[in-house]
Amino acid sequence: MNLKILLLPGDGIGVEVTNAAADVLKAVAKTFGHTLDLSEGLLGGIAIHKTGVPLPEETKNLAMQADATLMGAVGLPEFDTAPPSQRPEAGLLGLRKALDVFANLRPVVTYPELIESSPLKNHVVSGTDMIIVRELTGGLYYGQPRGIGNNRGFNTMSYTRAEVERVTHMAFKLARNRRKKVTSVDKSNVLEVSQFWRQVVSEIGPQYPDVQLEHMLVDNAAMQMVLRPTQFDVMLTENTFGDILSDIGGILAGSIGMLPSASLGATKGLYEPVHGSAPDIAGQNKANPLGAIGSVAAMLEYTFGLVKEAQALNAAIGKVLASGRVTADLRPKGTPATTQEVGEAVGQALALTRVEAI
Ligand code: IPM
Ligand code: MG
Numbered sequence: 001m002n003l004k005i006l007l008l009p010g011d012g013i014g015v016e017v018t019n020a021a022a023d024v025l026k027a028v029a030k031t032f033g034h035t036l037d038l039s040e041g042l043l044g045g046i047a048i049h050k051t052g053v054p055l056p057e058e059t060k061n062l063a064m065q066a067d068a069t070l071m072g073a074v075g076l077p078e079f080d081t082a083p084p085s086q087r088p089e090a091g092l093l094g095l096r097k098a099l100d101v102f103a104n105l106r107p108v109v110t111y112p113e114l115i116e117s118s119p120l121k122n123h124v125v126s127g128t129d130m131i132i133v134r135e136l137t138g139g140l141y142y143g144q145p146r147g148i149g150n151n152r153g154f155n156t157m158s159y160t161r162a163e164v165e166r167v168t169h170m171a172f173k174l175a176r177n178r179r180k181k182v183t184s185v186d187k188s189n190v191l192e193v194s195q196f197w198r199q200v201v202s203e204i205g206p207q208y209p210d211v212q213l214e215h216m217l218v219d220n221a222a223m224q225m226v227l228r229p230t231q232f233d234v235m236l237t238e239n240t241f242g243d244i245l246s247d248i249g250g251i252l253a254g255s256i257g258m259l260p261s262a263s264l265g266a267t268k269g270l271y272e273p274v275h276g277s278a279p280d281i282a283g284q285n286k287a288n289p290l291g292a293i294g295s296v297a298a299m300l301e302y303t304f305g306l307v308k309e310a311q312a313l314n315a316a317i318g319k320v321l322a323s324g325r326v327t328a329d330l331r332p333k334g335t336p337a338t339t340q341e342v343g344e345a346v347g348q349a350l351a352l353t354r355v356e357a358i
Contacts, residue, residue, distance in 0.1 A: 003029065003304060004037040006066035008059065008095075010044040011088055012277025013287035013339075014072025020289035020343030021070060021296050024313070027347030028300065032309050039066065043095065044074030044088035044277075054091030060098050068269045068303040069099070070295060073277035083148075092272075097137050101263035101270045102163070103170040104136040104242065105298070108229075108249035108259065113321040117254030117330050120226060128252045130232035131178070133171040134242025136263055138163045139193075141239050157193045159238065164200040170264070171236035172208040178233050181212045185221045185237035185245065197238060222248060246274055255329040257288025262298035269303040271295040285338040288327040290317055293346055316349035323349075 005025065009018040022038065029036045041059040048054050054074070063069045074088040084090060110118065110128040118125045143156030168184075175182045184201045186194035198215055205213040216224065218241045224231065225248045237245065250256030259274035273291030281287055294317060301310035320326065324333030325345050337345065 001304060001306070002035045002037055004065075004067045005039075005299075006062050006069040007038060007040045007072075008043040008063075008069060009040070009046075009072040010074040010092075010277065011046055011076050012073055012279045012282035013275075014044070014074065014277055016283070016285055016339045017273060017287055017289040017292035018070065018072035020339050021292040023340075023343045024293050024346050024350070025070075025296055027350050028296070028309055028313060031312075031351050032306070034306075034309075043071065043091045045076035045079060047091055048079070048086070048088060054086070054088050055094040055098075059091075060095070063095060063099060063268070063270070068271060068299045069095075070292070070299065071095075071270060071272040072292065073273065073275060075277040075279075077279050088277075093141060096263060096270065097142065099263075099268040099270055100137060100265040101268055102135065102137045102265055103167050104132075104134040104261055104263045105170075105174070105302075106132040106134060106242070106246045106249060106259060106261045106274055107294075107298075108132065108246070108252050110229075110252055110254070111258075111318065111321050113318070114254035114258070114330060118251060120251060124226070125229060125252050128229040128232075130229065130249075131174060131234050132242055132246050132249060133167060133174065133234060133236045134246065135159075135163065135167045135238045136242075137239075139239035157191065157238070157240070159193055159197055161196075161200055164197055165204060168201050168204045168236060171234050172204065172211050175211045175234040176208065180210055181214070181233040183221070183232055183235045184213065184215050185218050185235055185241055186215065187218050187241075188215070189217060193238075201236065218245070221245060225249070226251065250274065255288055257291050257327065257329050258294070259291050260294030260298055261291075262295065262302050264302060269299060271299045285340055286328055286336065287339050288329050289339050289342050290320075290326075290346075293317060293343065312350055312353050313346070315353050316346050319349040319353070320345045 188194040263270040300306040328336035
């Protein structure tokens with residue numbers, strides 16, 4: 001199969017983790033006999049530097065033409081006081097909207113090898129296997145009116161029925177192939193938009209009689225994630241709540257550098273590790289690339305339907321974790337591995353896994 005993929009390294013550690021992920025893609029193509037058609041584009045702070053805008057038209061066009069896009073990270077401290085529309089993050093938000101990738105899937109798994117990397121007690125995190133389905137193209141991030149003026153700042157959290165419905169169906173369909181439980185997270189004790197969200201989700205629930213639906217308030221959900229994370233299977237929530245709760249997922253998985261994500265719509269797929277650009281360690285070849293590499297596995301599965309390849313890649317990640325050749329955030333055995341070394345190790349483990357399977 002020919003895999004036409006756009007790489008958007010972006011800012012900070014986005015560059016090195018995307019490089020490592022691209023190496024792994026090459027290893028997948030070689031091992032399984034696929035061809036790669038890779039292109040690269042500008043997004044975020046680097047795009048502002050080179051073109052004046054965070055999402056150049058050319059990048060948008062490249063993403064529309066590609067089968068899938070792999071993004072590294074966006075954000076640079078020099079833009080900290082810039083208005084939202086002129087920040088690197090605006091590029092990513094514009095891209096999500098342009099591709100209409102309304103559902104962001106963020107799996108949170110505690111690998112047994114990483115149990116000591118989590119600051120939480122072993123018995124709490126052991127066995128965590130949940131997926132956060134974050135609505136990605138609506139809510140507070142995009143709501144109008146918004147602005148700063150007359151001594152006030154304001155944003156709007158708004159959802160249409162259609163927006164809630166499509167992401168809810170995505171969550172239930174995922175749950176069907178998992179442990180058949182959806183926890184919808186909202187703030188319906190305070191917000192009308194959450195009451196509406198809860199109402200629409202409740203209307204859809206009965207269409208999936210095999211899946212259990214529960215509702216949880218977001219403050220309680222944050223606590224439950226660290227108290228008893230194994231209770232969750234699929235967690236469905238709106239854009240901002242999903243952004244916040246998924247960072248807690250980093251604590252469960254041992255490091256936020258571990259978390260991959262897939263942003264899906266009707267046709268396009270954008271794959272992005274959950275972590276940010278981490279300017280403090282950028283360019284030092286020490287960032288954990290496994291979130292980006294896990295996002296490649298998600299891409300193989302969701303965009304290309306290459307389930308075997310995705311499984312082999314996830315198994316290779318597991319082997320590298322077990323070997324202890326990991327980056328500094330994960331309590332390595334001995335000297336920490338570099339970003340590049342982890343990518344190479346995953347590629348090698350993949351080739352071996354493939355040989356063993358034959
Ligand atoms: C994430 C990030 C982004 C978001 C930022 C970089 C705009 O935090 O993907 O979680 O808030 O969606
Ligand atoms: Mg975030």
